[in-house]
Each structure stands twice: as structure tokens, then as C-alpha cells.
Amino acid sequence: xxxxxxxxxxxxxxGFTFDGMTVMSGGFGxxxxxENLIIALRDTGVKAITVISNNAGVDGWGLGLLLETKQIxxxxxSYVGENKEFARQYLSGELELEFNPQGTLAExxxxxxxxxxxxxxxTGVGTLVAEGKETKTFNGETFVLETxxxxxxxxVKAWKGDKEGxxxxxxxxxxxxxxxxxxxxxxxxxxEILVETGDLNPDAIHTPGIYVDxxxxxxxxxxxxxxxxxxxxxx
Amino acid sequence: MPWSRDQxxxxxxxxxxxxxxxxxxxxxxxxxxxxxxxxxxVTLQSENGMLGMGPFPYDEDVDADLINAGKxxxxxxxxxxxxxxxxxxxxIRGGHIDLSILGAMEVNDRGDLANWMVPGKMVKGMGGxxxxxxGVKRVVVVMEHTSKDGASKLLKKCxxxxxxxxxxxxxxxxxxVFEIDKxxxxxxxxxxxxxxxxxxxxxxxxxxxxxxxxR
Numbered sequence: 001x002x003x004x005x006x007x008x009x010x011x012x013x014x015g016f017t018f019d020g021m022t023v024m025s026g027g028f029g030x031x032x033x034x035e036n037l038i039i040a041l042r043d044t045g046v047k048a049i050t051v052i053s054n055n056a057g058v059d060g061w062g063l064g065l066l067l068e069t070k071q072i073x074x075x076x077x078s079y080v081g082e083n084k085e086f087a088r089q090y091l092s093g094e095l096e097l098e099f100n101p102q103g104t105l106a107e108x109x110x111x112x113x114x115x116x117x118x119x120x121x122x123t124g125v126g127t128l129v130a131e132g133k134e135t136k137t138f139n140g141e142t143f144v145l146e147t148x149x150x151x152x153x154x155x156v157k158a159w160k161g162d163k164e165g166x167x168x169x170x171x172x173x174x175x176x177x178x179x180x181x182x183x184x185x186x187x188x189x190x191x192e193i194l195v196e197t198g199d200l201n202p203d204a205i206h207t208p209g210i211y212v213d214x215x216x217x218x219x220x221x222x223x224x225x226x227x228x229x230x231x232x233x234x235x
Numbered sequence: 236m237p238w239s240r241d242q243x244x245x246x247x248x249x250x251x252x253x254x255x256x257x258x259x260x261x262x263x264x265x266x267x268x269x270x271x272x273x274x275x276x277v278t279l280q281s282e283n284g285m286l287g288m289g290p291f292p293y294d295e296d297v298d299a300d301l302i303n304a305g306k307x308x309x310x311x312x313x314x315x316x317x318x319x320x321x322x323x324x325x326x327i328r329g330g331h332i333d334l335s336i337l338g339a340m341e342v343n344d345r346g347d348l349a350n351w352m353v354p355g356k357m358v359k360g361m362g363g364x365x366x367x368x369x370g371v372k373r374v375v376v377v378m379e380h381t382s383k384d385g386a387s388k389l390l391k392k393c394x395x396x397x398x399x400x401x402x403x404x405x406x407x408x409x410x411x412v413f414e415i416d417k418x419x420x421x422x423x424x425x426x427x428x429x430x431x432x433x434x435x436x437x438x439x440x441x442x443x444x445x446x447x448x449x450r
Binding site (some may be wrong): 028029030031032040054064077078079080081086087090091099101102103105106107109110122123126127128129159167169170171172173174175176177178179192206222223224225226227228229230232 | 255256281282283284285290291292293297298299300301302303304305306307308309311317318319320321323324325327328347352357358359360361362364365368369370396397398399400
């Protein structure tokens with residue numbers, strides 16, 4: 001029987017990486033990012049990667065690590081405001097950047113994974129985002145054609161997974177991970193808790209194992225970008 | 236006296252209705268959550284994948300897996316649900332969210348909005364703003380009436396790259412409130428003045444044309 005379980009992030013990427021590849025990386029900000037697989041991807045030394053990810057990490061963490069080592073050639077993102085090294089490389093022309101509206105990016109990943117070549121959306125009509133793209137009128141309203149996205153590899157992070165690759169996400173750490181899992185030719189998932197097949201409630205599975213080629217259990221730092229709290233009134 | 240940031244948020248809160256699903260942008264719009272009227276049920280959506288957003292957590296309850304679209308740690312409520320980014324924007328684009336309140340750099344009298352990019356400056360990206368203004372039923376902008384150098388931000392034609400065309404329904408500035416007939420041909424209407432602001436002052440500081448419809 002095929003084994004999907006790998007002992008660590010490094011071995012889980014073996015044979016799946018090459019120069020010039022396209023990688024989808026799940027997460028929103030630093031929430032729900034595949035932190036171990038990003039480090040392992042850095043350590044492969046693979047170059048000229050196109051990374052599809054909503055954000056670009058921060059300096060020194062998440063995808064910021066791959067920027068430091070200049071392994072990223074191009075980013076496809078919706079918001080990259082938290083990263084100085086990103087700004088530096090972009091302004092100096094070392095890094096290409098394609099902005100997608102966040103919902104368009106999410107839907108492009110969903111469509112790519114579902115075998116949908118393109119879809120029409122209202123988002124971005126009449127803006128820079130729609131320039132050079134086909135538009136079409138439906139019921140008197142203008143829509144712009146956006147294409148589905150696929151990647152050579154997607155790396156995602158879930159809370160729980162089983163040995164079949166079935167995944168359950170936790171709270172807002174789900175974000176882009178489920179769609180990206182479907183849109184990679186290969187998908188590697190890292191989880192906090194790896195259980196025996198049969199231990200997850202089948203009704204509660206967010207990503208069925210068919211999308212996941214390899215799974216690895218990791219330890220997580222789970223860094224927080226903006227720690228905002230409510231102060232307790234002293235009794 | 237022009238309205239303060241908190242007064243702007245208070246005025247924007249008057250646009251809330253019982254049972255509304257609402258998305259609040261970053262900055263002054265976030266403050267609107269502090270002024271939801273007593274007894275009114277409003278459900279806040281966070282576009283990173285959550286419906287039913289609660290307040291900031293106590294220190295010991297901070298959870299890295301629970302953040303809002305501004306990447307701030309938050310809490311859940313009894314009614315909370317979580318979903319993927321694709322589901323979140325299906326909700327937004329599909330017209331299921333009642334109200335979006337967001338900031339702006341420029342708005343014109345036809346409801347065009349610019350709030351994501353200044354050419355020549357490092358651009359951070361549009362995030363979910365283009366999807367929100369294209370899909371949410373009603374779009375309310377909260378902004379300063381003029382830029383730091385005194386130029387009107389309510390224009391005949393936006394000069395900055397657009398976030399959306401014919402998308403804004405209402406503009407609340409520190410000087411007053413304007414209603415926009417975004418899909419029709421009615422002129423923009425001035426419907427309220429901030430306390431102590433005169434018609435002359437607001438007219439002098441507004442490049443866009445509007446009609447006086449003060450109530």
C-alpha cells in the first residue's frame with residue numbers, strides 16, 4: 001500500500017522540487033502557513049520559484065525566509081505590505097510581482113484545482129486588474145475573465161490529518177489551504193496532529209485525502225503578527 | 236468642528252441595521268464595531284474566513300489560529316463559523332453581505348473609488364477591497380474630506396488607480412455626508428453637515444459637484 005506519511009518536511013519534499021517551479025503556499029499573513037515546509041523548501045536551494053500565496057511572510061519568517069535567500073523570482077499575491085525585504089527586491093527590479101484581488105486569487109486556485117480553465121467575475125472591472133483581459137456582459141453587468149491557477153507543488157498546513165491525507169483545519173488558519181491543496185500537481189501537507197486512518201470523523205474532513213500526496217507531522221511556532229488584547233479590569 | 240475619528244465611526248454606525256452581515260475595513264471602519272447600538276444584532280464578517288467576529292481576547296486567550304483580516308488576534312462568538320477564503324469571497328462576491336464600510340484615498344461623484352495604490356510609491360496590494368466593493372450590497376466610505384495638503388478627496392474624476400467603478404453608495408467625511416446614486420444619473424447629494432461646518436466651507440473644499448439636500 002502506498003505510504004503518504006513522511007518523517008520530516010525535508011524528506012516530504014524529495015523529488016518534488018526543481019528550479020523554475022511554481023509553488024502554492026497556504027496561509028493568510030502568518031496564520032496557517034506551512035512553516036516547516038517553507039524552511040525545507042529553502043533548504044533544498046531550489047531557485048527561480050514562482051510563489052502563489054496571499055501574502056509574502058514577514059522579514060525572517062514564513063515566505064520572508066525564501067526572499068532572504070533570493071529563491072523567489074515572482075510572487076502572485078493580494079497583499080505584501082508586511083515585508084521590507086520584499087519591498088527592497090521589488091523596487092530594485094529583482095522580484096516580479098502580480099497582484100490579484102484576494103477573492104479572485106482564492107477563486108483562481110479553486111478553479112484550477114477543479115479543472116475550470118476560467119471564470120467571469122465583477123471584481124476589478126474598470127481597474128488595472130482587468131487591463132488586457134476579456135470582458136463580457138451578463139444581464140447588463142460587465143464581468144472580467146480570470147483564469148484558473150495550478151502549481152507544480154502546493155504546500156499546506158492543517159491542524160489534524162490522518163495517514164490517508166484527510167485534513168481538518170482549525171479556525172481562521174484554514175484560509176487558502178483547502179483550495180491550494182487541490183491545485184498543486186503534487187501536494188504536501190504538514191499537520192500538528194497526525195492520527196491513524198479512521199480516527200477522524202468523515203463528516204468533519206475539510207480536504208479529502210485524494211488531494212494530498214504526502215503528509216508530515218511538524219512542530220509549530222505559530223508566530224503572531226498583531227497581538228491585540230482586551231485588558232482585564234482589576235477587580 | 237469637523238468630526239473626529241470616533242465621531243466618524245459613530246456616524247458610520249448609523250448605517251447598521253438589525254440582522255445585518257457587515258464587513259469592516261482597517262482603520263476608522265474597525266472602530267465602528269465599538270458603536271453598534273445596544274440591542275441591535277450585527278454579525279461581522281472577516282474576509283480571511285470567519286463570520287461572527289468577537290472582540291480582542293484576554294491575554295491568556297490569544298490564539299494564533301484566530302485572527303481578523305488585519306492580522307489582529309480576536310475571539311469567536313457562539314454564532315461563529317469558519318470557512319475557506321474561496322467560501323469567504325463567494326459570500327462577498329455573491330452579494331450575501333449587507334454592508335461594507337471602508338476607507339478611501341479618493342471618491343468621485345459617480346461612486347468610483349480609489350483606495351489601494353499611489354503610483355511611484357511601494358504598493359502593498361488591494362487585498363480584498365476590489366472584491367468587497369464589487370460584491371457587497373451597500374458600500375460606505377469613511378475618509379478625511381481633504382488630503383494632508385488640503386486637496387479635496389471628493390473629485391469629479393479620480394486621479395489614482397481605481398479599486399472599483401460605480402461602487403460607493405455613501406461617503407462620510409469629517410465635514411459631512413454625501414449620497415451617491417451609483418447606478419443612476421442623479422447628482423451626488425450632500426445630506427448632512429458635521430457640527431459647526433458651514434455649507435460654504437464644505438463647498439469650498441469639495442471638487443466634485445453636488446446638490447444641497449440637507450435635511
